[in-house]
Amino acid sequence: MRKGILPIVLGIIIAFAGTRLVACAGPVWPNQDEQRFLDAYRDYVDKNATDDQLDRADNLFVETVQVLRETYVFDVDTAKFVDDAIAALPKLEETTDRSPDNIVGEALDQSLHDLDPHSAYMSEDMFKRLQESTEGSFAGVGIVIAQDEDKQIRIVSPIDDTPAARAGLQPNDRIARIDDHDMKGQPIAEAVRLMRGRVGEPVKLGILRKEKSFDVTIKRAKIEVPSVTASVIDNDIPYVRVSRFDANTLEQTQDYLQELKEKVRNPRGIIVDLRRNPGGLLDSAADMADQFLTKGLIVATEGRGERKMRTYEADRSSYFDGIPMVILLDRGSASGAELMAAALRENGRGVIIGERSFGKGSMQRIMPLSGGGGVKITTGYYTTPENHIVQGNGVVPDIEVQLKDAEEFDREIDLAHALPPRRRDPRKTITTVQADNCAANIDIERLGNGGFHPEDQAPNPQTDEIEPQDGDKTADNAQADKGEPPHDEVLECAVGYFNNGMLAQYRSQVEPLLRAGL
Numbered sequence: 001m002r003k004g005i006l007p008i009v010l011g012i013i014i015a016f017a018g019t020r021l022v023a024c025a026g027p028v029w030p031n032q033d034e035q036r037f038l039d040a041y042r043d044y045v046d047k048n049a050t051d052d053q054l055d056r057a058d059n060l061f062v063e064t065v066q067v068l069r070e071t072y073v074f075d076v077d078t079a080k081f082v083d084d085a086i087a088a089l090p091k092l093e094e095t096t097d098r099s100p101d102n103i104v105g106e107a108l109d110q111s112l113h114d115l116d117p118h119s120a121y122m123s124e125d126m127f128k129r130l131q132e133s134t135e136g137s138f139a140g141v142g143i144v145i146a147q148d149e150d151k152q153i154r155i156v157s158p159i160d161d162t163p164a165a166r167a168g169l170q171p172n173d174r175i176a177r178i179d180d181h182d183m184k185g186q187p188i189a190e191a192v193r194l195m196r197g198r199v200g201e202p203v204k205l206g207i208l209r210k211e212k213s214f215d216v217t218i219k220r221a222k223i224e225v226p227s228v229t230a231s232v233i234d235n236d237i238p239y240v241r242v243s244r245f246d247a248n249t250l251e252q253t254q255d256y257l258q259e260l261k262e263k264v265r266n267p268r269g270i271i272v273d274l275r276r277n278p279g280g281l282l283d284s285a286a287d288m289a290d291q292f293l294t295k296g297l298i299v300a301t302e303g304r305g306e307r308k309m310r311t312y313e314a315d316r317s318s319y320f321d322g323i324p325m326v327i328l329l330d331r332g333s334a335s336g337a338e339l340m341a342a343a344l345r346e347n348g349r350g351v352i353i354g355e356r357s358f359g360k361g362s363m364q365r366i367m368p369l370s371g372g373g374g375v376k377i378t379t380g381y382y383t384t385p386e387n388h389i390v391q392g393n394g395v396v397p398d399i400e401v402q403l404k405d406a407e408e409f410d411r412e413i414d415l416a417h418a419l420p421p422r423r424r425d426p427r428k429t430i431t432t433v434q435a436d437n438c439a440a441n442i443d444i445e446r447l448g449n450g451g452f453h454p455e456d457q458a459p460n461p462q463t464d465e466i467e468p469q470d471g472d473k474t475a476d477n478a479q480a481d482k483g484e485p486p487h488d489e490v491l492e493c494a495v496g497y498f499n500n501g502m503l504a505q506y507r508s509q510v511e512p513l514l515r516a517g518l
């Protein structure tokens with residue numbers, strides 16, 4: 001491991017993360033402002049709440065305000081924060097769970113979201129699930145699910161060699177019930193929650209398959225979900241897709257890179273695909289970039305008052321050193337994916353093709369609270385090797401490839417209470433092309449067992465361990481029904497960059513700039 005990196009078991013993934021887990025301070029006495037909230041929230045809790053429950057909830061609030069005061073990326077007006085938390089209480093009158101912990105947690109969550117979109121309170125259950133997701137494994141049945149237009153939970157595919165696959169579940173099966181809970185109209189988050197459990201515990205699924213309906217009981221098992229897949233394109237282009245950065249990403253990547261190195265003796269180029277990658281563990285993203293860099297700064301963090309807090313330097317031997325590289329980004333590439341792409345380009349290693357990325361360049365820390373649960377607090381900005389900041393700006397591709405009929409898409413800067421941008425990279429896109437103008441037929445040989453491939457799935461379907469962002473059915477899901485991979489025009493355009501495709505004419509413009517560090 002790189003010197004100074006926290007043990008990977010301490011990292012916690014978030015939706016777009018690059019996150020660290022640290023310990024909170026113990027119980028502290030409330031100040032005058034904090035006491036105002038402690039007096040106010042008691043009017044909204046269950047009248048039968050015990051003194052111990054109230055004391056634990058009091059400490060939860062005071063600890064959180066202390067963390068904000070000491071670590072938030074900007075100075076926080078704690079008196080206003082308390083006022084906002086008090087103002088949130090009347091909105092909780094219809095809440096069914098009126099325990100002190102839940103009332104305080106809900107008020108905290110709303111007030112934290114008013115600071116920025118990524119700061120949040122997490123209940124004990126949410127905190128545990130977040131920890132599980134960083135490990136790249138979970139206890140469940142092993143299926144990829146989506147929600148169709150009829151608000152039914154649909155199986156996109158069972159993951160190979162899992163209890164769901166062995167039980168004979170098939171793509172396009174509908175899950176009507178989970179342990180006798182009717183799932184019609186229920187969100188995917190509820191299906192995720194109900195299918196989780198302890199290893200060896202059974203879960204009963206009510207399945208609809210065409211005109212048939214039947215029940216199947218499946219024992220939960222530890223499910224390993226790959227974050228990396230790899231292929232060989234047109235016999236001589238290694239292709240690595242990274243769908244997120246978790247605790248297993250580096251090991252999976254190194255295994256694939258070694259296999260690709262042995263399989264492709266004279267590579268024409270290499271493609272690293274970071275599209276739809278929402279981020280994850282910062283250490284993992286930095287280690288991934290380090291696989292292709294022999295030296296140079298990868299990323300740094302900048303805290304309150306633009307104080308530099310931490311740096312990640314390349315110190316590994318480089319795979320495919322000297323081989324031309326393309327990095328694929330799109331509007332769904334965020335956080336660690338953006339930082340990895342910027343590090344490779346700014347160190348002169350690769351050309352970015354695709355779309356401007358999401359623009360999430362803030363750092364969160366996950367801090368456990370002494371009474372259970374935790375808080376996710378924004379503590380800084382990430383800076384690229386050339387001291388640019390991704391937050392609110394995104395990473396601009398060297399060559400932009402536009403998809404036909406692309407829908408409008410909110411980026412980080414469009415989110416409510418988004419942190420302000422700083423120090424934008426002045427680079428400009430060299431050219432913009434339409435994807436269907438440069439697409440071409442390519443031959444893809446997949447490595448591995450040929451099972452679950454994240455690149456074949458739309459961003460929306462979810463495995464049953466991950467909280468969904470959007471469960472609606474998409475056109476790509478319809479292709480998944482037939483077992484056919486979606487037509488990937490952007491990838492086809494990128495392959496053309498290495499040979500005689502439409503984008504090849506720009507090699508002479510882009511690569512000298514890379515070598516010059518521009």
